Amino acid sequence: MQPNNSICFITPSTIHKSIGGAEVQIQILSNEMAKRNKKVYLLTAPDQIPSDNNSVIEYIPFKEVENYETNVQTFSDLLNKINPDILYQRGRKLWTWYAGQFAKQSNSKFIFATSMDIDCYKTKFLFRKPRSTYEAYKRVKKFKKIYKIDRLSLIGMKSADRILAQTNMQKHLLTKKLKLESTIFPNLHPSEELNEIKKNTPPNIVWIANLKKWKQPEVFLKLVEEHNYLHANFIMAGNLSDSSYLGLIDKVKKVNKKFSYLGPVTLEKSNELLNQASIFINTSGMEEGFPNTFIQSWLRKTPTITLNFDPDNLIEENQLGFKADNYAGLVTYIKMLLENPTLRKEMGNNAYTFANKNYTIENNIDEFIKLIEN
Numbered sequence: 001m002q003p004n005n006s007i008c009f010i011t012p013s014t015i016h017k018s019i020g021g022a023e024v025q026i027q028i029l030s031n032e033m034a035k036r037n038k039k040v041y042l043l044t045a046p047d048q049i050p051s052d053n054n055s056v057i058e059y060i061p062f063k064e065v066e067n068y069e070t071n072v073q074t075f076s077d078l079l080n081k082i083n084p085d086i087l088y089q090r091g092r093k094l095w096t097w098y099a100g101q102f103a104k105q106s107n108s109k110f111i112f113a114t115s116m117d118i119d120c121y122k123t124k125f126l127f128r129k130p131r132s133t134y135e136a137y138k139r140v141k142k143f144k145k146i147y148k149i150d151r152l153s154l155i156g157m158k159s160a161d162r163i164l165a166q167t168n169m170q171k172h173l174l175t176k177k178l179k180l181e182s183t184i185f186p187n188l189h190p191s192e193e194l195n196e197i198k199k200n201t202p203p204n205i206v207w208i209a210n211l212k213k214w215k216q217p218e219v220f221l222k223l224v225e226e227h228n229y230l231h232a233n234f235i236m237a238g239n240l241s242d243s244s245y246l247g248l249i250d251k252v253k254k255v256n257k258k259f260s261y262l263g264p265v266t267l268e269k270s271n272e273l274l275n276q277a278s279i280f281i282n283t284s285g286m287e288e289g290f291p292n293t294f295i296q297s298w299l300r301k302t303p304t305i306t307l308n309f310d311p312d313n314l315i316e317e318n319q320l321g322f323k324a325d326n327y328a329g330l331v332t333y334i335k336m337l338l339e340n341p342t343l344r345k346e347m348g349n350n351a352y353t354f355a356n357k358n359y360t361i362e363n364n365i366d367e368f369i370k371l372i373e374n
Helices: 021-035 068-082 094-104 133-141 143-158 168-178 217-226 245-255 267-276 292-298 311-317 327-339 341-358 361-373
Strands: 006-010 039-044 058-061 086-090 109-113 162-165 204-208 233-237 259-261 277-282 304-307 321-324
Touching: 006 021, 006 068, 006 094, 021 039, 021 086, 021 292, 021 361, 039 068, 058 068, 068 094, 086 094, 094 109, 094 143, 109 361, 143 168, 162 168, 162 361, 168 311, 204 267, 217 233, 217 245, 217 327, 233 267, 245 259, 267 277, 267 292, 277 292, 277 327, 292 304, 292 341, 304 327, 311 321, 321 327, 327 341, 341 361
Parallel strands: 006 039, 006 086, 039 058, 086 109, 109 162, 204 233, 204 277, 233 259, 277 304, 304 321
Antiparallel strands: none
């Protein structure tokens, strides 16, 4: 079998402008493919391309317009110029349809990767829980457009030569809801040397995500406000996607002097924060997929306490931290880990061992190459 020597990653946004899960994974995978002497392209929106680009990755600007059929043609024209062996697109959206349409009329193989559990439902966008009354109103007003995006993006998924799911849950949902076969392939991150891990004293409790409704940052802010007596530093980082949180952040800063909000941070800075952290907190609702921050924290021997969301029950089954069913449980587990440094260390070691085996580039990238070349 001839190896596939060129791969085009397809993403509307990149890590240079947006630190999201899909953007992080595409950056990691594209860099690794380039290291392995693959010809790597990255098709993205024009404003997402770094101005000082001197990378071995070749960026291709693709500007969307209102007319979807025009976009498909432009998209195909761009890809016909490079004729990649593999297309890789992550997260269900209109761009999934663009990629699928091109794959149908070319020799390129199309790999689609899920980014969230709701990618696996027939209607991802139409019935997604609105974040506000105003958003619910906009949904009703744009019903036809949203329905069309749902329908076209699903057609795109069904055009893929291979679908990669992040978890057993997503694989199950794809089969049950969409009758689509998939292969489980997790998020990957570079490994870390053990002797580089340094925990802060007093312990740092860290929350990292984009500040938007379904990430529920207000839960962490409530925790910081109500438990300012705890012997710990509270650090929040992430893009302020919803400006309504700014007032609450300012209020909490006045109540708890051990709290700091750092704003948006780079991938490297988030790794540094998690390296110094003793506890990582996740408060997302049930729309998650598999947060990159879980793996980042585990590779840095930082146990995770999560509210509601534990993908495939990995955290509880492997003793990587705790899953809380409610706010009171979240507080209980935080106090337990703060008061028991031996348990923190034990769970941190569990997390490192588990993540190093299952989620590092070094130990798993060959499997990715097998998946895209077969």
